[in-house]
Amino acid sequence: MRPSTAPRHKLVVAHPERKAQRALQRLVGATLCPVEVVADVEALLAAVDRNTIAVVDSQFAQQRADLLAHDACAWIAVPGEGLAPADGNATATLLAAGWSHVVAHPVPLLSEELLATVQKLIRRDAFGLEKYMVWGAEVRSYTLDDARDRDAAVAELAKDVVAVGLPDRVGSLVSVIADELIANAIYAAPIDETGARFRAHEPRDHARALTGRDLVTVRWATDARYLAIEVRDQWGSIDAGAIAKRIAEGDKHVGDEGGGMGLPLAYACCNQFVIDCEPKKMTEVITLLDVRYKPTELGRFASFHSFMQESS
Amino acid sequence: MIALRIGRLDIQLVAGTPNRITLVGRIDDSTNFAELQRQIPPGEVAIDTGGVTFINSIGMREWMRLLRGLRDRGVTLERVADVLMTQMNMIKESATGTRIVSFHAQYACPKCGAETAPLVDAVAHAQLLRQMQVPRLPCPECGSAMELGDFPERYLTIFRSP
Numbered sequence: 035m036r037p038s039t040a041p042r043h044k045l046v047v048a049h050p051e052r053k054a055q056r057a058l059q060r061l062v063g064a065t066l067c068p069v070e071v072v073a074d075v076e077a078l079l080a081a082v083d084r085n086t087i088a089v090v091d092s093q094f095a096q097q098r099a100d101l102l103a104h105d106a107c108a109w110i111a112v113p114g115e116g117l118a119p120a121d122g123n124a125t126a127t128l129l130a131a132g133w134s135h136v137v138a139h140p141v142p143l144l145s146e147e148l149l150a151t152v153q154k155l156i157r158r159d160a161f162g163l164e165k166y167m168v169w170g171a172e173v174r175s176y177t178l179d180d181a182r183d184r185d186a187a188v189a190e191l192a193k194d195v196v197a198v199g200l201p202d203r204v205g206s207l208v209s210v211i212a213d214e215l216i217a218n219a220i221y222a223a224p225i226d227e228t229g230a231r232f233r234a235h236e237p238r239d240h241a242r243a244l245t246g247r248d249l250v251t252v253r254w255a256t257d258a259r260y261l262a263i264e265v266r267d268q269w270g271s272i273d274a275g276a277i278a279k280r281i282a283e284g285d286k287h288v289g290d291e292g293g294g295m296g297l298p299l300a301y302a303c304c305n306q307f308v309i310d311c312e313p314k315k316m317t318e319v320i321t322l323l324d325v326r327y328k329p330t331e332l333g334r335f336a337s338f339h340s341f342m343q344e345s346s
Numbered sequence: 347m348i349a350l351r352i353g354r355l356d357i358q359l360v361a362g363t364p365n366r367i368t369l370v371g372r373i374d375d376s377t378n379f380a381e382l383q384r385q386i387p388p389g390e391v392a393i394d395t396g397g398v399t400f401i402n403s404i405g406m407r408e409w410m411r412l413l414r415g416l417r418d419r420g421v422t423l424e425r426v427a428d429v430l431m432t433q434m435n436m437i438k439e440s441a442t443g444t445r446i447v448s449f450h451a452q453y454a455c456p457k458c459g460a461e462t463a464p465l466v467d468a469v470a471h472a473q474l475l476r477q478m479q480v481p482r483l484p485c486p487e488c489g490s491a492m493e494l495g496d497f498p499e500r501y502l503t504i505f506r507s508p
Contacts (some may be wrong), residue, residue, distance in 0.1 A: 214402060238376070
């Protein structure tokens with residue numbers, strides 16, 4: 035008799051609280067990978083190797099700036115004591131320090147988000163909003179034919195969202211998020227051979243066919259837990275680290291002539307912000323809005339995840 | 347009265363003390379407030395943004411430019427739209443040289459679950475707002491006292507004492 039899958043990774047959970055350790059162990063244990071639980075940073079460092087996905091209490095993550103210097107498959111920061119929401123400063127501090135995965139919300143969002151994050155890393159399968167939806171959720175897709183289709187796509191999406199019974203508040207957030215993600219895909223994603231973003235200052239009212247590498251698709255779905263919006267381009271040129279730093283810096287760059295505040299604004303409007311990128315091939319940004327809970331029951335700032343997928 | 351259309355934004359300007367500006371529509375890539383600024387007579391300005399339905403990052407840049415350009419003469423903001431209020435609260439500079447007299451905020455009814463964005467009188471409730479609290483307002487559906495439906499920081503940071 036042989037098991038259907040053999041684990042490829044090891045998971046390490048580092049948290050000072052026994053109750054949180056148990057919860058996190060069960061969560062990531064659902065991957066069927068071996069899980070080692072440790073209670074302090076020294077034990078964490080001893081347990082981590084290049085095949086390890088480390089799930090780390092955000093207090094530990096903030097206390098030890100050198101953690102990321104240690105080789106691991108991925109480092110994921112999770113909320114601190116009692117699995118309460120992460121405080122805003124913690125999220126900004128970790129993003130500024132270069133963390134690619136910062137979970138901001140308490141259970142049950144943490145459970146859903148953490149398992150999806152870990153499985154995306156283990157399976158090396160980053161793309162697609164389906165990973166965040168329950169099986170029955172219908173996905174609607176729009177392909178933009180022209181750069182000037184942005185407004186129509188945003189309007190259509192907002193109309194769809196209100197039509198499924200979600201409140202105007204969500205429709206309003208969706209409009210801002212979709213507008214910024216689509217603008218990013220149309221104007222910021224294209225790069226030339228030197229890496230320059232040659233369409234960044236293109237007038238926004240000019241017609242341009244979106245074909246070939248300029249193709250932009252928008253998809254969305256809801257399963258009554260989350261509303262997910264996904265915008266994809268064919269460039270794979272996003273600088274996730276720079277975006278994380280901009281988010282961490284808050285309003286420092288608002289009003290800059292160079293712009294660059296679109297994705298931080300989309301981040302500010304959602305509960306989970308996910309960047310999936312296959313360099314030189316494709317970028318997708320997924321935002322998740324929780325539609326179950328009052329915003330005040332969640333983390334004040336969104337979770338952030340950046341997945342870099344090697345070329346197939 | 348002067349009526350302007352800038353991009354997707356309809357603007358009415360009525361000269362007086364203060365000069366009154368009403369904005370209705372979207373503040374986005376198509377908005378450039380330079381023409382409006384040229385047309386405003388000297389003196390204080392009151393801007394009603396209750397009809398603003400959308401603002402993106404480029405629109406916010408334009409909005410901040412407008413406020414910077416007017417702040418020396420004194421700017422009062424009336425009926426600040428919910429979409430604008432949440433973004434202004436993310437930018438410390440928004441509080442400089444502007445006075446908000448009323449704004450829309452997302453409220454939720456704990457009894458019937460209704461969500462709505464009523465107008466909050468920022469003058470009558472100034473003390474409460476400085477303490478990062480909002481007045482409880484009646485639910486339009488069931489009459490129960492509604493609560494703020496979001497983090498106070500998203501609406502009230504701008505009122506916080508420096």
